[in-house]
Amino acid sequence: MDKANQHNILKTQNLSIGYKSKKTDSVIASNINIELHKGELIGLVGANGIGKSTLLRTLTNVQNGLNGKIFINSKLLSEYTSGELAKTMSLVLTDPIASKNLSVFELVALGRHPYTNWVGNLSTEDIETVNQSLELTNIEILKHKKCFELSDGQLQKVLIARALAQDTDLIILDEPTTHLDMYHKAYILKLLQKLVKETNKTILFSSHEIDLAIQLCDKMIVMTKNDVITDQPCNLISNGTFNALFPQDLIIFDEQTGSFRVKK
Amino acid sequence: MPKTNTYTLSFIALIFLLIICFFLNISLGSVSIPTKEIFNSFLGTIENDNWQYIIQDYRLPKAITAILVGSGLGISGLLMQTLFRNPLAGPFVLGISSGASLGVALVILGSGIFGGVFATLLVSKWTIVIAASLGSFLVLLAVLVVSSKVRDTMAILIIGLMFGSITAAVVSVLSYFSSAEQLQQYIFWGFGSLGNLSWNEVFIFFIIYCLGLLLSIISIKGLNTLLLGENYAKSLGLNIKQSRFIIIIATSLLAGTITAFAGPIAFIGLAIPHITRQVFNTSNHKILLPAVFLFGSIIMLICDSIAQLPTSDYTLPINAITSLIGAPVVIWLLVRKRKMIF
Numbered sequence: 001m002d003k004a005n006q007h008n009i010l011k012t013q014n015l016s017i018g019y020k021s022k023k024t025d026s027v028i029a030s031n032i033n034i035e036l037h038k039g040e041l042i043g044l045v046g047a048n049g050i051g052k053s054t055l056l057r058t059l060t061n062v063q064n065g066l067n068g069k070i071f072i073n074s075k076l077l078s079e080y081t082s083g084e085l086a087k088t089m090s091l092v093l094t095d096p097i098a099s100k101n102l103s104v105f106e107l108v109a110l111g112r113h114p115y116t117n118w119v120g121n122l123s124t125e126d127i128e129t130v131n132q133s134l135e136l137t138n139i140e141i142l143k144h145k146k147c148f149e150l151s152d153g154q155l156q157k158v159l160i161a162r163a164l165a166q167d168t169d170l171i172i173l174d175e176p177t178t179h180l181d182m183y184h185k186a187y188i189l190k191l192l193q194k195l196v197k198e199t200n201k202t203i204l205f206s207s208h209e210i211d212l213a214i215q216l217c218d219k220m221i222v223m224t225k226n227d228v229i230t231d232q233p234c235n236l237i238s239n240g241t242f243n244a245l246f247p248q249d250l251i252i253f254d255e256q257t258g259s260f261r262v263k264k
Numbered sequence: 265m266p267k268t269n270t271y272t273l274s275f276i277a278l279i280f281l282l283i284i285c286f287f288l289n290i291s292l293g294s295v296s297i298p299t300k301e302i303f304n305s306f307l308g309t310i311e312n313d314n315w316q317y318i319i320q321d322y323r324l325p326k327a328i329t330a331i332l333v334g335s336g337l338g339i340s341g342l343l344m345q346t347l348f349r350n351p352l353a354g355p356f357v358l359g360i361s362s363g364a365s366l367g368v369a370l371v372i373l374g375s376g377i378f379g380g381v382f383a384t385l386l387v388s389k390w391t392i393v394i395a396a397s398l399g400s401f402l403v404l405l406a407v408l409v410v411s412s413k414v415r416d417t418m419a420i421l422i423i424g425l426m427f428g429s430i431t432a433a434v435v436s437v438l439s440y441f442s443s444a445e446q447l448q449q450y451i452f453w454g455f456g457s458l459g460n461l462s463w464n465e466v467f468i469f470f471i472i473y474c475l476g477l478l479l480s481i482i483s484i485k486g487l488n489t490l491l492l493g494e495n496y497a498k499s500l501g502l503n504i505k506q507s508r509f510i511i512i513i514a515t516s517l518l519a520g521t522i523t524a525f526a527g528p529i530a531f532i533g534l535a536i537p538h539i540t541r542q543v544f545n546t547s548n549h550k551i552l553l554p555a556v557f558l559f560g561s562i563i564m565l566i567c568d569s570i571a572q573l574p575t576s577d578y579t580l581p582i583n584a585i586t587s588l589i590g591a592p593v594v595i596w597l598l599v600r601k602r603k604m605i606f
Binding site: 101 | 346349481482484485488489490491492493495496498499500501502503541545546547548550
């Protein structure tokens with residue numbers, strides 16, 4: 001058990017998520033058992049309102065779980081200080097960047113925050129890491145552009161570069177493909193796949209692009225009404241898990257093509 | 265940041281400009297003193313005792329006050345704009361100036377209600393300074409207590425504005441029951457004034473100002489992280505509540521003492537950060553903070569020189585001059601660049 005734990009970047013034990021209120025706890029999902037390993041790309045899919053965001057918020061320590069345990073690198077999430085966590089887990093959120101006047105380099109360099117001194121001076125090492133992140137995400141040409149000059153697709157790449165610069169084992173992205181066109185959706189997810197291969201980091205993202213995720217992910221977490229299932233995409237298809245994803249009245253999952261079709 | 269070096273030249277130019285404005289400010293006034301004598305007075309070789317007195321005990325403390333006021337308001341404006349991620353925020357959004365107004369109004373306007381002998385006893389300069397400090401401190405304390413209960417930073421902004429409305433209403437009620445003479449005195453305080461500070465007062469002012477400045481410098485890293493938004497800042501390991509608290513304390517130390525000693529100086533706090541951002545075109549507080557310091561000092565010195573109406577016996581209200589000079593500058597910058605940089 002302990003030996004297996006060492007390779008786990010993220011592991012949950014009987015986790016239940018939801019919101020606490022004074023009278024009752026409203027449970028959104030329970031009995032979540034996830035194990036994510038080093039060098040895996042994991043897609044989190046589920047219908048709107050099923051609790052994807054709540055799960056991500058719980059895993060990133062924005063809100064507390066109701067029950068169960070979360071381990072990051074075999075250490076309880078609740079035992080991390082904010083500084084330690086910042087060196088272990090980086091995020092790409094759906095929140096807009098507050099100041100669009102930051103240059104791309106400046107924004108990515110802010111990812112070095114947990115490592116810099118009290119006034120935030122960048123060491124040569126820091127600058128090297130930032131340049132590497134820019135290189136990995138193919139945005140060196142944008143280096144001196146301001147964020148307000150960027151397209152949505154470019155900005156998403158910049159935000160991913162920032163998470164890379166934070167130099168963490170785990171990167172969590174909340175719906176990185178929203179607002180993007182078909183090409184850029186595929187581009188971003190393909191980029192994540194490339195990053196996992198080249199850096200051996202663990203990347204977890206939530207998305208509505210189920211067909212793309214099936215093609216690119218090593219593992220998928222499927223949230224349905226009754227269950228949270230983690231497995232490889234091909235197993236999930238053969239087990240018919242995707243059929244339970246949505247109500248059956250409008251769209252059905254086609255196992256041959258690995259995508260959803262509108263019922264005729 | 266690699267582009268930091270390109271700003272060195274601008275900084276040297278600004279420091280040079282600041283020195284020029286400082287001497288210009290001292291050499292201009294209702295009594296005209298030859299430039300040569302100004303330098304002589306610094307060397308202690310001036311012959312005219314009156315001139316020596318004017319420069320040493322009036323113009324010099326006034327010029328230093330102008331620098332403290334301009335830079336302090338500019339920096340606290342910058343802190344508030346970043347903390348609330350709102351270009352309309354200024355040093356007084358947390359109700360500091362309205363708190364000070366309430367304190368001063370209670371002393372000046374309220375003294376009439378308490379009776380004649382008491383009134384003359386109350387309305388001295390120090391009582392006004394103390395009343396302004398107490399007023400802004402109490403309002404700020406109320407804002408802090410309420411805001412510790414809310415998570416959302418934007419809610420603090422609204423709470424500050426609400427406290428401002430409450431104090432303004434109380435001042436209105438007080439004004440309604442006051443005599444014309446008292447009202448005039450209160451309005452004169454509202455005009456703001458950089459002069460009339462003795463060296464002792466400047467010294468106290470300077471110490472509190474340095475405390476505020478120190479806290480602002482400590483906050484630089486946190487402020488830069490806040491440019492990403494609070495959730496990102498948190499994920500980078502920033503303790504939001506603690507940084508927010510330090511930023512608010514820094515602002516209240518700076519803006520609070522300035523209001524207490526120089527009255528509610530309008531506009532500078534809002535405009536200086538914008539002017540600085542237009543010229544320096546960066547969001548990095550490591551560059552913005554010293555730049556705002558220089559711009560604030562320079563513009564305040566210029567405004568004060570104009571308010572003196574050199575060679576005349578009149579002094580215009582500094583509060584009017586800051587807006588008269590500053591507002592067109594901001595409009596011109598925005599129209600020229602066609603873009604609001606934040």
